[in-house]
Amino acid sequence: MPSEDLERESQERDSGEEADSLLPDLRALVLSRSPRAALGYKVAAFHCQGESGLLSCSLILIAEVDGQLLVAVPHHAWHRVTKRCYLPRAALLKPCHAEVLAADPADRGCSHGHFKVRVWMGLLNPDYEEFVVAKDEDESGERAFTVSGSEQPILPFGPSLASIARDHFGFVSAAEEQSEDIASRVRGLENAIQGLQGGLDALLKEVSNRNAADPPPPQAPEPQAKLAAKPKSLPVGPAASGLDPAVLAAARGAGVPEDQLRLMQQLAAKPVKLGDGARKVKTVLSESEEEEDAADAGGQPEAASVAESIHKMTQILSRLSKPRASGSLEDLLDRGEEVGLSSSSSGGSSKAAAYLKLARLLKEDPAKTSSSILRLMTEDFQGHTAAPGLEDLPMTSRAWLEHTSRVQQFAGPVRWGWQTAGALDALLAGREEECKARLCLMLAAPDQSSLDSGSWLLAAEMLPEPSPPFSSFSRHRPPEPGESHQTKVMDPRWISVLMHRIKERESFIEARKKLSAPRGQPSTSSDPDKEKPEKPGKGRARGEAPK
Structure with missing residues (x-):
């Protein structure tokens, strides 16, 4: 019989070890190991026997920080007050409360447009890691993640949860970790830059030595006095009427073409037209004299000017008769603001x-x-x-x-x-x-x-x-005193129009009150010299008349 008991204990021990070996490693299931894992993480569960019975809640493995697991639990599974805390008080270390985006129930890889989830995050005590159940599928707990302000079950969005956890606990995800060969790559870049610098220094030294070896040849000294050069003879050409011969010879010597000289000759040959001179001073009889001059000049230019005037008037009338296009909202507000600043009326x-x-x-x-x-x-x-x-x-x-x-x-x-x-x-x-x-x-x-x-x-x-x-x-x-209250x-500009309408209404109500008051009846506020009743002295009764 003792041998049978020993065999049974050994079989139970072997089965327990096999079951433990089949369970996945908790640190291999954290959602921060890769961006894809953050979008498709699996929900674990925490089952522990408490004083009042079995304690069960959902749990999400976020990351590993200093050898400990960073986890998230529902907001109603933890509390800073011991009496209101559902889980064991020592289960979470450095807990913090946060609100993250909710995941879409249809697709966990997308965030919900409006819902949020409140969670508690903290480091899981290593003594309580054995109570965490994590498999390839989602585990359910008695207390699950819900929408903030309601009891509707929903899961948090993985990237949002990892982002807030990273801000609070300062861990580095797999996507942010530097590769192992980054140091060697940096050293290679430094060596390459040093090689380029050495090559540039060698080239600069070679160029400077070459310039020092080949000095420029000395220039021969110029003589102090030069013999006067013989004046060149100016080119002789045909004479041009209307142009000065000396100026014409100098222009030919400067290389001015002959066609341009002929053009200048034609311009100089044309007679200059003088203006009409000073205008006459208008007198009383100026209008009649101008009418007589116009009648003598003939009716053909007058008819042309009348036709041109009629054509211009037709264009102006057609432009004015077109319906005005309704301005945009910006033009309307700008026009009201500009005119409002110009004058009060x-x-x-x-x-x-x-x-x-x-x-x-x-x-x-x-x-x-x-x-x-x-x-x-x-x-x-x-x-x-x-x-x-x-x-x-x-x-x-x-x-x-x-x-x-x-x-x-x-x-x-x-x-x-x-x-x-x-x-x-x-x-x-x-x-x-x-x-x-x-x-x-x-x-x-x-x-x-x-x-x-x-x-x-x-x-x-x-x-x-x-x-x-x-x-x-x-x-x-609410806005600070120095901020805008609009x-x-x-x-x-729209608010300025509305405020002006309120101001006009208040002015109308105040003016109507003043006009509706009976005439000849002075108001108490406008009669400052009205005698006030004398206050009774300290030693005199209220009903006693003054002496």
């Missing part, structure tokens, strides 16, 4: 006209308004520094509302803005029926909320999607 009428034009654009040409706001929204979204993992995130209305807008954590603006942005994204993507359905639900939800005395308990369920990420809007801060998705 004309500026008021121009801004009022600009407001009417802008109001008509909503029905006549709404594309100008929407394109202007979408362009400014894109510029505002691209002008901010992207968070880790958001470099390739396309601009959507909800992305701008969550990351770039100034909407703070107020329930009303966040709910309405989130639903409006969802309808706008559906419309821009060509899903018109989805946009129509979202707008209809936006009308039904506030109606139900009003019936429930402002409660959104039932109205929020009428919107069949997760609630807005209120935690993201808590990071939005939205960045509307043209500042």
Whole structure:
């Protein structure tokens, strides 16, 4: 019997060793080993026996840092307070809380457009590595990763998780590691550069020695005095009438061609026409005299000038009769701003006209308004520094509302803005029926909320999607005193027109109050010399008359 027990124990030990050998190495499954592994990682599980029973949660192996495994667990599986911590307190070392992008449920290699996942990251205690179960397929745990602010299960996006973990723990992924031969390659480049430098030094030395060996031949000294050269005889040619003979000989000596000399001779031979002289001073009878001169000159030039004038007038009238093309939104706002700065009287009428034009654009040409706001929204979204993992995130209305807008954590603006942005994204993507359905639900939800005395308990369920990420809007801060207090998705010139309209309305209300006051009745504020009742002295009762 003892021999049978020993055989049974040896078989169990061998089977346990075989099972351990079949389990994959945990460090070989980290998602930071390659970019492809970060997109297609496998989810592990943590199973441990606690005081209250079996503890189970999902776990993601991120990297190996100083011989320890860097892991991520769901946000509701860990807490800094010991009583609220689900896992054993000593399981994670140096824990930190983070929010990362969520992966698309249909394709884990793509990030979700809107959802995020909150996780706890930390170094796994080596004593608890035996409780980690990792295989070639995803393992399930009692507590899994969920969307921030809801209980909908979803997995984090691998590159975003690795990026934030790299910022907190400073490890180097496989894609960022330098190759082993980088040092030898650098040394080879240094040797090549030194060889080139030596060759250049040798060439410069050879050129300098050659110049020193061959000095330039000395020049013979010039004589102090030279004999006067005989004057060359000027070329003699045919004489030209109208030109000075000496000038003509000098021009021929300088090499001026004969054809140019003949041209100068022709120009000199033409008689110079004098002008009409000084004009006569106009007198009382000047008009009648000019009419008589024109009548004597004949009617043919006058008829030609009349025909030309009629032709010009026809062109001007045809240009004026053409319908004016409606200016762009930029021209309209620029015109209102320029006239508004020129004078106060004309500026008021121009801004009022600009407001009417802008109001008509909503029905006549709404594309100008929407394109202007979408362009400014894109510029505002691209002008901010992207968070880790958001470099390739396309601009959507909800992305701008969550990351770039100034909407703070107020329930009303966040709910309405989130639903409006969802309808706008559906419309821009060509899903018109989805946009129509979202707008209809936006009308039904506030109606139900009003019936429930402002409660959104039932109205929020009428919107069949997760609630807005209120935690993201808590990071939005109001502008500082030195910053602009105007939205960045509307043209500042448009806001100037709207502010002028508000100012005009307030001026009208104030003027109407002044005109409606009864005449002859002085106001209390305009009578500073009115006698105030004398205050009773300290030693006198209130009802006692003064002496």
